[in-house]
Amino acid sequence: MSARPLSRGxxxxxxxxxxxxxxxxxxxxxxxxxxxxxxxxxxxxxSSEPVTHFGFQTVKESLKATRVAEVFSSVxxxxxxxxxxxxxxxxxxxxxxxxxxxxxxxxxxxRPMSILDVAGGTGDIAFRMLDHSEKVxxxxxxxxxxxxINANMLREGEKRAIQNGYDPNRISFRVENAETLESxxxxxxxxxxxxxxxxxxTRIPMALKSAHRVLKPGGVFACxxxxxxxxxxxxxxxxxxxxxxxxxxxxxxxxDRDSYQYxxxxxxxxxxxxxxxxxxxxxxxxNVGKGYEELTFGVASxxxxxxxxx
Amino acid sequence: xxxxxxxxxxxTGILRGFPRIVSASQFAPFTSPxxxxxxxxxxxxxxxxxxxxxxxxxxxxxxxxxxxGDLIAALGEATATPYFIYRLRDVMLSSPTGxxxxxxxxxxxxxxxxxxxxxxxxxxxxxxxxxxxxxxxxVSPDTRSQVRYIDDPECAYVMxxxxxxxxxxxxxTGLPIVVEGEIALKAFEFANTLIPMTGLSMFAVARLKPxxxxxxxxxxxxxxxxxxxxxxxxxxxxWEEELETDVKELRKRIGLEKPPE
Numbered sequence: 001m002s003a004r005p006l007s008r009g010x011x012x013x014x015x016x017x018x019x020x021x022x023x024x025x026x027x028x029x030x031x032x033x034x035x036x037x038x039x040x041x042x043x044x045x046x047s048s049e050p051v052t053h054f055g056f057q058t059v060k061e062s063l064k065a066t067r068v069a070e071v072f073s074s075v076x077x078x079x080x081x082x083x084x085x086x087x088x089x090x091x092x093x094x095x096x097x098x099x100x101x102x103x104x105x106x107x108x109x110x111r112p113m114s115i116l117d118v119a120g121g122t123g124d125i126a127f128r129m130l131d132h133s134e135k136v137x138x139x140x141x142x143x144x145x146x147x148x149i150n151a152n153m154l155r156e157g158e159k160r161a162i163q164n165g166y167d168p169n170r171i172s173f174r175v176e177n178a179e180t181l182e183s184x185x186x187x188x189x190x191x192x193x194x195x196x197x198x199x200x201x202t203r204i205p206m207a208l209k210s211a212h213r214v215l216k217p218g219g220v221f222a223c224x225x226x227x228x229x230x231x232x233x234x235x236x237x238x239x240x241x242x243x244x245x246x247x248x249x250x251x252x253x254x255x256d257r258d259s260y261q262y263x264x265x266x267x268x269x270x271x272x273x274x275x276x277x278x279x280x281x282x283x284x285x286x287n288v289g290k291g292y293e294e295l296t297f298g299v300a301s302x303x304x305x306x307x308x309x310x
Numbered sequence: 311x312x313x314x315x316x317x318x319x320x321x322t323g324i325l326r327g328f329p330r331i332v333s334a335s336q337f338a339p340f341t342s343p344x345x346x347x348x349x350x351x352x353x354x355x356x357x358x359x360x361x362x363x364x365x366x367x368x369x370x371x372x373x374x375x376x377x378x379g380d381l382i383a384a385l386g387e388a389t390a391t392p393y394f395i396y397r398l399r400d401v402m403l404s405s406p407t408g409x410x411x412x413x414x415x416x417x418x419x420x421x422x423x424x425x426x427x428x429x430x431x432x433x434x435x436x437x438x439x440x441x442x443x444x445x446x447x448x449v450s451p452d453t454r455s456q457v458r459y460i461d462d463p464e465c466a467y468v469m470x471x472x473x474x475x476x477x478x479x480x481x482x483t484g485l486p487i488v489v490e491g492e493i494a495l496k497a498f499e500f501a502n503t504l505i506p507m508t509g510l511s512m513f514a515v516a517r518l519k520p521x522x523x524x525x526x527x528x529x530x531x532x533x534x535x536x537x538x539x540x541x542x543x544x545x546x547x548x549w550e551e552e553l554e555t556d557v558k559e560l561r562k563r564i565g566l567e568k569p570p571e
Contacts, residue, residue: 243342244360252367255380257354257458268343 052202055265064202068149078254079122079156085249086260094300095124095195098224101293101302104191105133105142112141113190116214118178118207119197120146121153123160125224126171129193140170145184147176148197179206181214189214195224199270208283215307221285225276226267227294227301234297242267273301280305317539321504322397350463352456356388364388364459369510376514380455386507387459387469394506395465401543402468408546415467416550418474420452428553436560437553439481446487451477471545472503478549482560483537484569485530490515490522494530501538503545533570541565 052061059067083091106112113133117126126144133139148154154173161171176183178194178201192211201207211221229235242264250260271279277291285305292303340346345355356364365388368381376382402408416422428441444450454473460466476499483498485491493514500508512531515523542564552560561567 239343240341243345244357245363248360248363248367251364251384252371252381255378 053269055262055269061202068200068202079153082250082254082260085253086246090296091196094224094295095128097295098193098195098222098302099125099128099132102129102191102193102220102222103132103136104129105137106139107137112139112143114188115142115144115191115193116181116184116189117144117146118176118181118192118194118211119148119200120193120195121148121150121157123157123171123173125193125195126157127160127164127166130166130170140167142170144171146171146173147178147181147184148173149175149177151175179203179210181210184214186213187216187219190216190219191222192219193222193224196226198223198225199266205279205283208280208285212284212307215285217307217309219307221280221303221305221307223276223280223303224300225303226270227276227292227298228272229298230294231297238299239268273298273303276303284308314536314539318501321501321539349461350466352458353461353463353466354458355461356459361388361391361459373514373517376517379453382507382511383455383457383473384459385510386473386505387457389506389510390460390465390469394504395460395462395469398472398503398505398545399462399465399468402545405543405546407548408543411471411546411548412464412467416548417470418451418549420450422550423451425450431554434556434558435553436478436481436549436555436557439557440478440553443477443480443487449477468545472499472505475544475547475549478547479544481557482544482547482564483534483566484557485534488522490518490526490530493518493526494534497531498534498538499544501535502541502543529570533567537566 050061051058052064053059054064054067087094104113104115115126115129117129120126123146126146129144130142133142146154146157148157154175158173161168161173174183178197192215194207194211198204198207208221215221229238246264247257247261250263251257254260270276273292273294277287280291280303281287283305284307286308288304288306291305292301294301340355340357342357342360348354364384368378368385368388372378372381372385399412402412425441425444428437429445431437431441451474454470454476457466457470457473460469476495479495479499480487483495485495485498493512496508496511496514499505500512515526518526544564547560547564
């Protein structure tokens with residue numbers, strides 16, 4: 001039994017040139033540039049516990065999730081203020097474009113969508129999805145499940161859902177680890193989104209594999225994340241800004257320099273656009289076009305992948 | 311008045327020759343993506359523009375929201391160099407008790423200052439007054455943030471010591487708990503330690519109600535500045551050894567007048 005390939009519907013709505021035909025196209029293998037921000041050795045020889053990176057620090061893998069959770073418990077309440085301060089409000093434009101280009105909602109003659117927004121604690125993307133599907137397609141049945149590893153962020157999201165009067169049948173919030181997505185059944189999701197969350201995941205390939213598992217064949221994986229600025233002079237300014245101004249703003253606005261130092265380090269650590277597109281391919285998803293779309297000179301990018309039909 | 315001016319000039323050390331106006335950073339010039347390693351735990355080396363931004367940002371934000379103690383602390387650290395924190399460290403080095411404090415590096419927190427023991431001391435002792443002050447304010451000795459933005463570890467300790475002793479200065483001066491008393495204490499500290507943040511804090515009088523401001527300017531400030539200038543350097547008091555001293559006797563030793571009404 002084959003569902004109508006939703007991928008075609010989702011992607012044909014984009015104004016982008018990177019339209020995909022129904023038959024998945026095997027993207028040409030790019031030779032990926034050497035990533036200077038390699039994570040440290042996967043196995044620490046002195047102890048049997050594998051290590052990973054937390055910003056520029058090296059920590060045991062088992063501890064990273066806890067440390068990330070601590071960062072976000074600390075930033076939960078001032079999250080939006082800080083996002084506005086750090087990006088001069090541009091993060092709103094990025095998120096609006098992200099949702100618009102995915103065009104969530106029932107297609108004419110089609111069924112409502114089941115959307116999973118991972119690491120979406122405060123509901124930024126989820127609310128935009130609901131608004132878009134209602135306004136553009138008159139669809140009040142598309143549902144969004146908002147999953148996050150951090151309960152504080154989810155609580156903030158639930159608060160906002162109530163404050164803004166969203167129908168609880170359409171949006172739900174659940175604690176989930178992006179690496180496993182334990183409670184989500186296989187092949188049940190039409191659209192998987194993760195916005196500014198995947199760089200915080202301890203083992204990104206596992207998160208991509210989980211995305212592949214929960215997506216229906218033809219379902220779309222979409223990731224909005226910070227990426228590498230390609231132009232060297234712009235990048236120099238950007239790095240200066242990141243490492244000077246952002247932790248300072250964290251201190252002044254949120255009273256927490258360290259969490260924002262972690263954030264900018266984790267941005268620098270994240271793989272390049274091509275590298276991450278390759279990781280998406282390795283998880284069994286098919287890249288859309290060259291795999292990514294840059295925003296604001298490469299400060300952020302949108303990666304999209306499609307789960308192939310059987 | 312003349313003696314006050316003389317004390318002020320003597321305090322700054324202008325005529326003695328500036329005691330080492332060391333460059334703002336002991337590091338070679340660096341950029342924020344590649345900071346040098348920290349000198350002590352929690353240390354964040356800042357570039358000069360970062361220091362300036364931190365100073366201005368924390369000054370504005372703490373004036374708008376005086377509850378942000380962490381920003382007032384950051385302002386103190388950002389404006390302490392060049393010169394002022396080095397001067398204060400040299401003040402400590404030129405006194406026997408100051409040198410002892412720098413050698414021992416005692417810390418004031420709830421582990422080192424047992425509140426029960428302090429409360430059990432006789433009334434009128436330094437320790438008892440200190441405990442009474444903390445209880446009235448509802449704070450513990452643990453509320454002070456760690457120094458992060460001063461590069462030299464010894465000067466970082468001097469700043470930390472100043473911060474942790476602040477509540478003792480309340481007990482010593484007898485300035486009241488009200489907000490105008492708090493600002494007057496800052497005036498006293500400025501006259502006595504020359505830490506720039508204490509001087510900048512005096513601008514907080516602008517936030518006071520007219521009645522409070524009048525009291526501050528006519529009653530508390532003159533007392534605070536006069537006494538701050540003529541008294542001995544309070545940074546050199548080894549509080550841990552003065553807990554059982556009578557407050558009045560300590561005031562006489564330091565050269566403080568009776569507290570204002």
